[in-house]
Amino acid sequence: MRVNVEVNGKQRTADDVWEGESLLYVLRERLGLPGAKNACEQGECGSCTVYLDGVPVCSCLVAAGQTEGRSVRTVEGLADGDKLDPVQAAFVAEGAVQCGFCTPGLIVAAHDLIARTPNPSDAEIREALAGNLCRCTGYEKIMDAVRTAAAAAGGGQ
Amino acid sequence: MTSTEQRSGTVAGGVGESPTRPDGVVKVRGEFAYSSDLWREDMLWGATLRTPHPYARIRSIDISEALKLPGVKAVLTHEDVPGENIYGLEHPDQPVLAAEVVRYQGEPVAIVAADHPETARRAAARIDIDYEVLEPVVDSEAAMAPDATVLHPDHGSNVVRHVPIQHGDPDSATADVVVTGEYEVGMQDQAFLGPESGLAVPAEDGGIDLYVATQWLHVDQKQVAVALGMPVDKIRLHLAGVGGAFGAREDLSMQVHACMLAQYTGKPVKIVYGREESFFGHVHRHPARLRYEHGATKDGKLVYVKTRMVLDGGAYASTTAAVAGNAATLGVGPYVVPNVRIDCYGVYTNNPPCGAMRGFGAVQACFGYESQMDKLAAALGMDPVELRVRNAIDEGAVMPTGQVVDSPAPAARLLELVRDRPLPAERAAEADLRDLPGGVSNTTHGEGVRRGVGYAIGIKNVGFSEGFDDYSTARVRLLAVDGEPLVSVHTAAAEVGQGLVTLQAQIARTELGVAQVSVEQADTSVGSAGSSSASRQSYVTGGAVREACRQVRDAVLDLAAQRLDVARAGLELSGGKIASAEHGVLVELGELLGSTSIERIVEWRHRPTHPLDPVTGQGNAHVQYALAAHRAVVDVDVDLGLIKVVELACAQDVGKAINPDAVLGQIHGGTAQGLGLAIMEEIQVSGGVVRNPSFTDYLIPTILDMPPMAVDVLELADPHAPYGLRGVGEPPTISSTPAVVAAIRAATGRALTRIPVRPEHITSTD
Numbered sequence: 001m002r003v004n005v006e007v008n009g010k011q012r013t014a015d016d017v018w019e020g021e022s023l024l025y026v027l028r029e030r031l032g033l034p035g036a037k038n039a040c041e042q043g044e045c046g047s048c049t050v051y052l053d054g055v056p057v058c059s060c061l062v063a064a065g066q067t068e069g070r071s072v073r074t075v076e077g078l079a080d081g082d083k084l085d086p087v088q089a090a091f092v093a094e095g096a097v098q099c100g101f102c103t104p105g106l107i108v109a110a111h112d113l114i115a116r117t118p119n120p121s122d123a124e125i126r127e128a129l130a131g132n133l134c135r136c137t138g139y140e141k142i143m144d145a146v147r148t149a150a151a152a153a154g155g156g157q
Numbered sequence: 158m159t160s161t162e163q164r165s166g167t168v169a170g171g172v173g174e175s176p177t178r179p180d181g182v183v184k185v186r187g188e189f190a191y192s193s194d195l196w197r198e199d200m201l202w203g204a205t206l207r208t209p210h211p212y213a214r215i216r217s218i219d220i221s222e223a224l225k226l227p228g229v230k231a232v233l234t235h236e237d238v239p240g241e242n243i244y245g246l247e248h249p250d251q252p253v254l255a256a257e258v259v260r261y262q263g264e265p266v267a268i269v270a271a272d273h274p275e276t277a278r279r280a281a282a283r284i285d286i287d288y289e290v291l292e293p294v295v296d297s298e299a300a301m302a303p304d305a306t307v308l309h310p311d312h313g314s315n316v317v318r319h320v321p322i323q324h325g326d327p328d329s330a331t332a333d334v335v336v337t338g339e340y341e342v343g344m345q346d347q348a349f350l351g352p353e354s355g356l357a358v359p360a361e362d363g364g365i366d367l368y369v370a371t372q373w374l375h376v377d378q379k380q381v382a383v384a385l386g387m388p389v390d391k392i393r394l395h396l397a398g399v400g401g402a403f404g405a406r407e408d409l410s411m412q413v414h415a416c417m418l419a420q421y422t423g424k425p426v427k428i429v430y431g432r433e434e435s436f437f438g439h440v441h442r443h444p445a446r447l448r449y450e451h452g453a454t455k456d457g458k459l460v461y462v463k464t465r466m467v468l469d470g471g472a473y474a475s476t477t478a479a480v481a482g483n484a485a486t487l488g489v490g491p492y493v494v495p496n497v498r499i500d501c502y503g504v505y506t507n508n509p510p511c512g513a514m515r516g517f518g519a520v521q522a523c524f525g526y527e528s529q530m531d532k533l534a535a536a537l538g539m540d541p542v543e544l545r546v547r548n549a550i551d552e553g554a555v556m557p558t559g560q561v562v563d564s565p566a567p568a569a570r571l572l573e574l575v576r577d578r579p580l581p582a583e584r585a586a587e588a589d590l591r592d593l594p595g596g597v598s599n600t601t602h603g604e605g606v607r608r609g610v611g612y613a614i615g616i617k618n619v620g621f622s623e624g625f626d627d628y629s630t631a632r633v634r635l636l637a638v639d640g641e642p643l644v645s646v647h648t649a650a651a652e653v654g655q656g657l658v659t660l661q662a663q664i665a666r667t668e669l670g671v672a673q674v675s676v677e678q679a680d681t682s683v684g685s686a687g688s689s690s691a692s693r694q695s696y697v698t699g700g701a702v703r704e705a706c707r708q709v710r711d712a713v714l715d716l717a718a719q720r721l722d723v724a725r726a727g728l729e730l731s732g733g734k735i736a737s738a739e740h741g742v743l744v745e746l747g748e749l750l751g752s753t754s755i756e757r758i759v760e761w762r763h764r765p766t767h768p769l770d771p772v773t774g775q776g777n778a779h780v781q782y783a784l785a786a787h788r789a790v791v792d793v794d795v796d797l798g799l800i801k802v803v804e805l806a807c808a809q810d811v812g813k814a815i816n817p818d819a820v821l822g823q824i825h826g827g828t829a830q831g832l833g834l835a836i837m838e839e840i841q842v843s844g845g846v847v848r849n850p851s852f853t854d855y856l857i858p859t860i861l862d863m864p865p866m867a868v869d870v871l872e873l874a875d876p877h878a879p880y881g882l883r884g885v886g887e888p889p890t891i892s893s894t895p896a897v898v899a900a901i902r903a904a905t906g907r908a909l910t911r912i913p914v915r916p917e918h919i920t921s922t923d
Contacts, residue, residue, distance in 0.1 A: 020275060034194035035187020037400070039350040040432045044852035047350055075187035084185065092181035095818040098826065099654025100184030101350040101400030107185060123591045130861045133852065135350050135401050136654045138825030139860040141818075 005067045007031060008077030017064050024048045024059040026067075027074060035075040035104045039133075046132030049105035050074045056112045058131075075104035078111060087111045090149035091142075098136035106132045110146045114153050120146070167732040171667035172880055175818035178659050179676065180652070191398035192370035193354040193429045200356065201230055203411070203418050203428035204277035206267040206284050207437055208259040211472075211507040211845025212293035212308075215257055215266070215286060222283040223269060228276040231421045232284065234267045238417065240386025246376065246408055246512070248317075250309055251473040253384050253413045259288075260308055260472035261509055262846050263437025270418040270426050293507035293845040297446065297469040300504045308472065308505045315505040317470050318478040320485035322774030324557040325496035330461040332452025336532045340449070341911040342521045343839035344469075345442040345830075347514050348857050351400015353410040353438045354429040357419035364391030365416045370399040372406040374649045375685035384413040385420065392416070396679040402653035403830070404513030405439040407690055408475050436850035440475045440512030441840055443468040443503070445484070447525035451533050459548045461496035462489045464525065468503045468511070468518070475512030477503035482623055482769065483518030486558050486778055490526040491568040491616040492548040497557040499774065507845045513690055515830060516617065516890045523615040524912055527895035531611075531902065541899070542576045542612050545569075549614075559775040564883075565873035567810055568784055572614055574808035574869045575788035581804040584608065584792060594792055594799035596861060605796040608803070611899025614786040615891030618779035619884030620693040620763055627693070627780070628762040630684030631701035635669060635709050636754035637747040642733055644669055644706075647677040650686035650698040655886060656819035657694050661702050663815060668706030670731050671746070684760060692783060692884025695815055700879040701761035708757040717749055764877060781875060785809035785888035787828065787896035790864075793904040798916025800836050802862070802897060808869040812883030817870070824868050824889045831893025833858050836901075839913050 003014045003026060014030040027033045027050070036059050037047035043058040050059045051073040059072075078085040084092070087110050097103050106129060113120055113128040120128065125146050134142060170176035183189040220232040235242055235256035242256060243249045255266045267284050271277035294300050294308060300315040308315055355369030364387065371377050374394040382389045399406070411428040418426040430438045446467045452460040466484050470477035481503035488499045514520075534541040549568035555561055584606065590597050594606060621627040632647040644665045652658040662674040679686070686698045710730050717735045718725035721744060727737045735749055736742045769776040790803040805828050814820045830838075837856040841848040849855045874881025894912060902909050905919050916922075 018273065018275065028194070029196070032196075033187075034190075034196075037191070037350070038193065038429070038431075039352065039400070040852040042432070042851060042853055045350060075185075079186055084182065088182075088185035091185045092177050095175070095177070095822055097178060097181050097184050098656065098822055099349070099351065099399060099401040100180070100189055101191060103184050104187045123589055126860045127591060127597075130859050133350065133857060133859060135348055135403070135830075135857060136826045137822055138827075138829035138858075138866060139863045140825040140866050141822060142860065 003064050006071040021064045022060050023062040023064050023067050026064040047105040049108040086152040087149040090145040094141050094145040096141040096145035102134040114150050168666050168672040172663050175816050189398050191400050195356040197425040200425040200427050201270040202274040202277045203426045204269045204281045205265045206281040207263045211262045212291040213259050213288040217287045219285040223280040226280045228272040229280045231270040240384045244380040248474040268414045295845045297467045297504050300506045317474050317503040318481045320481050320501040322499040322557050327461050327496040327498040330496040332460040333455040334536050335452045336536050337450045340447040340525045342445040344444045345834050345838050346840050347403035347405035349401030352430040352435045356427045357415035358425045359419050366393045368395045368397040372402050372651050373688035374681050377412050378681050381412050394681045399653040403515045407513045410438045433850045440510045442514035443511040445521035449525050449529045451529045457537050457539050457544050457547050459494045462494045463498045466501040470503045471508045471510035473510045480518040484522045487519045487616050488522045491550045493554050516887050519617045519891050523891045524895050527613040531899050542572050560777045564875035571786035571808040575786050575806045578806050594794040594801040601794050605794050606792050607904040609791050609900040609904025611789045611896050613892040613895035617783050617887045619781040619783050622766050623778045624768040629686040629698040629701040630760050631705040632683050632758045633705035633709050634756040637750040640747040642671045642746045644671045644674045647683050648686045649679050651689040653689050664702045692886040703879050704761050705757045705759040709755050712755045783883045783888045785892050787892045789896040789900040791900040798919035802864045804864045806867040810871040810873050811885050812875045813872050813881040823885045827889030828893045829858050831890045835894045835897035
């Protein structure tokens with residue numbers, strides 16, 4: 001089948017999509033956007049998190065056909081050219097990236113949190129990111145990064 | 158100081174600083190190419206057919222139905238393995254594709270290449286294999302019985318390795334107080350997030366380029382070459398982006414399979430495991446049964462320790478022999494014990510193969526000896542930290558192997574650091590649900606919740622031990638680009654997330670005083686760096702890069718002396734300039750170099766280690782010891798057996814923090830994996846069959862499970878190591894687990910002899 005979907009502000013078309021393919025597969029293998037990661041295929045790890053019509057979803061659980069005519073924003077669509085989004089910049093600056101496989105999903109989830117809750121408490125950060133597994137960092141520097149990003153985003157308003 | 162001892166640095170981002178990772182920006186943009194992200198226009202997808210049986214004889218394999226599926230380009234079995242159908246890290250005993258017998262559930266039997274991954278999987282499912290199902294050996298003790306089925310007849314028995322250690326006179330030693338205990342460690346998984354994956358590309362010369370996530374390119378290369386029956390130089394490995402490792406990428410997974418399919422089809426072949434397959438695609442941490450007896454004087458001095466440890470290595474040897482060596486040599490912990498008897502066994506069974514995972518044998522032993530130290534403290538009526546401090550090793554201590562600890566070993570100080578930290582605040586009367594055991598499941602508002610505090614310390618060897626020729630190779634090149642000096646550092650060392658890529662550049666900046674450093678992609682066109690494991694890369698590859706830089710610097714100063722016609726003695730390279738005390742700045746480095754580039758390749762070794770005596774277990778087996786201690790504070794809902802870890806404090810001696818932020822990252826992450834083993838992580842195996850191969854059923858700590866972590870880092874230099882550094886990655890994983898369990902014991906009064914602790918162990922409803 002053919003899938004027409006807006007991705008990171010551009011209208012995209014994927015052809016020869018098998019009905020069983022997920023949004024994650026189409027992004028990664030058909031549209032050249034491997035930023036969202038495949039780590040569990042059952043919505044447990046959050047590595048594949050992208051925005052679908054402005055709402056974070058596990059793209060491994062969304063059938064590609066369901067996105068027809070809708071809008072997707074991936075981690076590749078967060079930076080403004082060379083200028084990183086504050087969440088991306090904070091993850092680099094705070095050392096919240098080790099292997100980085102969980103990072104794209106965490107960045108989208110943290111980006112959504114800060115958009116909804118500009119000054120999240122630690123408990124709110126932990127609750128919002130509880131669906132994103134990280135195996136390297138023990139989450140300590142991820143907490144630092146989200147606090148820093150929230151402060152930076154707040155400072156810019 | 159001799160010239161090679163001098164530092165050339167005054168540039169930012171050198172040793173001891175925390176520059177940001179060079180790969181950080183591409184990783185946060187989603188543009189870093191992991192092994193599962195690779196793509197070629199004409200590539201095929203590989204899939205693996207795995208056996209459902211823990212132990213069975215293969216009567217026949219029929220691939221005809223699989224070949225009929227449109228889109229299928231190859232279906233290969235053991236008959237198609239071009240070279241030797243056998244591999245293994247230490248001891249080749251594992252078939253690339255099973256031929257006559259399968260020895261564990263999930264063992265690969267056939268592989269498929271097709272134009273779509275789903276087609277490949279469906280084709281694999283159409284392969285018809287006729288099995289004669291056999292009774293599996295699933296109990297590690299039973300595997301050692303004289304009448305046990307011998308799973309590898311060539312080996313003679315199911316004991317992969319027995320490591321005995323005899324120190325002092327354990328048989329006649331007597332003690333005022335004796336405690337015994339039996340402990341069990343469940344099977345932990347590394348659970349890296351980036352699944353096994355890679356892309357094999359056939360080359361014009363008949364060789365293959367393999368882009369893969371691994372921990373040691375050269376050991377993969379060697380094994381792939383043997384299996385493909387090709388010369389080593391025809392198999393070129395390139396490190397693709399690695400999504401975590403933790404030991405699980407030491408053994409081969411899809412490497413040979415992808416190369417076979419690429420060679421057969423003449424096309425690039427990509428294999429990416431799903432999560433379920435990943436649980437069968439790599440080795441796990443050895444489950445262990447530990448029996449300990451500790452004897453002490455009434456004032457709390459250890460008199461003897463006797464222990465028998467059995468590690469279940471599963472179906473193939475992998476690194477079982479080395480894991481057993483570690484468990485044994487580190488088996489009494491960082492304590493001075495005059496009389497020791499250790500018998501450690503690593504055995505074959507039909508359970509999933511076990512091998513390397515962060516902590517590598519030291520984790521299992523530490524749960525045993527630290528549980529015993531708490532039990533002994535209780536029997537003596539003594540504070541558990543005080544008991545540990547009284548027996549703690551320090552520099553000069555003699556280990557059970559007879560090895561003298563010849564660098565700082567501040568065990569007592571680390572314990573005191575975590576003990577003396579202020580405790581976290583008491584739980585508020587009206588606590589936020591999210592701070593309580595059970596969290597927003599709303600299982601308690603504080604009723605039945607008790608707090609406990611526990612301590613533990615652990616010890617790990619750094620680097621490969623027991624006489625292994627452990628080395629790394631670095632190629633360092635200094636050149637000028639547009640008049641500006643640039644250093645290129647090339648090694649085959651695997652960046653797996655730990656930050657080695659940052660550290661190599663830091664060392665080059667410090668040694669050569671050049672700001673611009675490019676760390677080249679790791680591949681097999683340079684010599685081996687050894688494995689990114691055993692907490693060894695900062696030490697060994699760090700040592701190689703440092704030495705190569707120093708040789709480059711000496712060569713630059715030779716060049717300067719020659720070109721400027723000045724005396725070589727007294728010349729210095731500093732801040733991108735050649736200078737001397739006598740003449741001041743003589744020339745800019747970029748100007749001196751012009752179009753000249755200077756390159757040195759260095760193979761660097763740490764001090765040799767030695768094998769253990771096979772009877773007494775005596776020998777200087779380890780190059781360096783590393784210590785970490787933890788204090789855990791937990792709240793336990795004793796009615797439901799639910800646990801909330803409130804805080805984890807860690808103190809670790811790192812010798813020298815080459816990159817302090819990266820050191821903290823290792824301590825945080827290692828501590829988290831230790832917490833996971835303490836209270837949630839276990840591959841549940843019954844009758845040789847894995848019951849929970851998914852992230853729904855195999856739980857790793859989430860951000861809600863992890864408490865804030867308070868960390869003290871000591872930097873007591875090891876005079877034998879580059880910059881005095883000590884390996885960092887593993888120690889925090891080791892002591893975290895027993896500290897958490899000790900805290901749960903303190904909260905509940907339960908004995909808790911098995912990890913991970915489950916709710917029913919606390920409520921006694923199992």
